[in-house]
Amino acid sequence: MTVPAAQPDRSFPALRRLAALTPLGDEATAALRRAAADARPIRARREILCEGRPITAPLLLLDGWAAQVRILPDGRRQLIGLVLPGEIMGHCGFAGPVASATTVALTDVRTCVLPDTAGLPDLGRAYAISRAMDETHLMAQVVRLGRLDARERILDLLLELHERLALSGVASGNGFTMPLTQEMFADALGLTSVHVNRTLQQSRRSGELEWSGRHVTLPDRAALRAQVGRARTVVASR
């Protein structure tokens, strides 16, 4: 639940996250460092992976936020899943891979090629865990959109984001930096920005969350988690 403290901490967020998933040996760490040294910056709004195009190689998100997005012919837009620092895009285990959704940079972003696992079982393990978590997040998204009301969706997603960001050490205590506009946030929640705004204000007034400028705080996460019926995300057992 807390951020791993014992690290040598010459580490960047993506490394912290992967190391938090499973212990990484020096080789793996070095491989990640090497990959990250060759980072590719991408501006906000640019596409990172494009639906239907072959994926060059899986990518590691070093900084910034991205999202898989689908836009319907009539312009409706849904953010399918968010990608946070240390998370992997284009995860896939077979030879002829095709991105199944477009991934766009929501903020300015830095990516690098995901180091190959050959000879590094710990890295492979980290990727596998990461992928399992992706799936968990997708399932959580389905439940949010299917059965939670606006307030619950907002709180649930914010709680999830906090947990995910904490893994890479990017969350601060009870809060984190929220680079999304309310409109993008609404697109992730299957709501309108207008309605998100109103609901957000209620939650602010009630004191269950703070959201000013680019910073979000959830004063009492435990209480919220219980209210929203958020199952603690158990993935890495052992």
Add this chain to the structure above:
Amino acid sequence: MTVPAAQPDRSFPALRRLAALTPLGDEATAALRRAAADARPIRARREILCEGRPITAPLLLLDGWAAQVRILPDGRRQLIGLVLPGEIMGHCGFAGPVASATTVALTDVRTCVLPDTAGLPDLGRAYAISRAMDETHLMAQVVRLGRLDARERILDLLLELHERLALSGVASGNGFTMPLTQEMFADALGLTSVHVNRTLQQSRRSGELEWSGRHVTLPDRAALRAQVGRARTVVASR
């Protein structure tokens, strides 16, 4: 788009599906046959995999329908994803795996242990493709729940089900056998059974679908697909 015809067709649905994903050699086919010979029947409503419990081994669904489901403390229920014959449950690539959602049998069901891929690269490939498709289906579910209205959700899901069932040769022309009650269907769609019922009737009257008893027909799938903005699911491109 059409069901593979050239098969020797001593095949059962699950085998047909996996063979449709990627060509399978005799060894792989034999392994699947052997596994299927040792099938385990499970009654409707029983749990197949349970959230938070370690997964014994990935399972192959031989017959019947299952679903990953999450039930909220107050009783709201969401079917996160459906599992159809030939599809895999407890797909996961790492050592300490934990089911991230409960999977229940929606009908009477037969499962078997998923044969190991050791020495069978074609099998591994089939599994990987299958897993990528799972992810695609989850993402489709997110878009449905997030941005489609009731009619669109229904049609979109029915179209998807038809495509998936066609892979295992279980769909018949424009239709298929639908073992779900309207209530279960509603739980998959994030709607009420009442509202599903009403919407269904409209669609029936308009002639865009038939649903009588256990059988669903979509007379003009191409037209519907276009209306719903359903991106054809490209996954296996060489």
Add this chain to the structure above:
DNA sequence: CGGGTAATTGACCTAAGTCAACCAATGTGG
């Protein structure tokens, strides 16, 4: 200071939910 983006507000509308019957099919035990 001007111009653009993001947040906020108000008035009004509608898709979907709720509650409560009611009906049809099926099945079961006597």
Add this chain to the structure above:
DNA sequence: CCACATTGGTTGACTTAGGTCAATTACCCG
């Protein structure tokens, strides 16, 4: 073979969460 119970589908009357449209205001940033 039939009363009865169950389950799933169908309807109606009414409520409500969230959407739509259209301003207005707050914020940035050069």
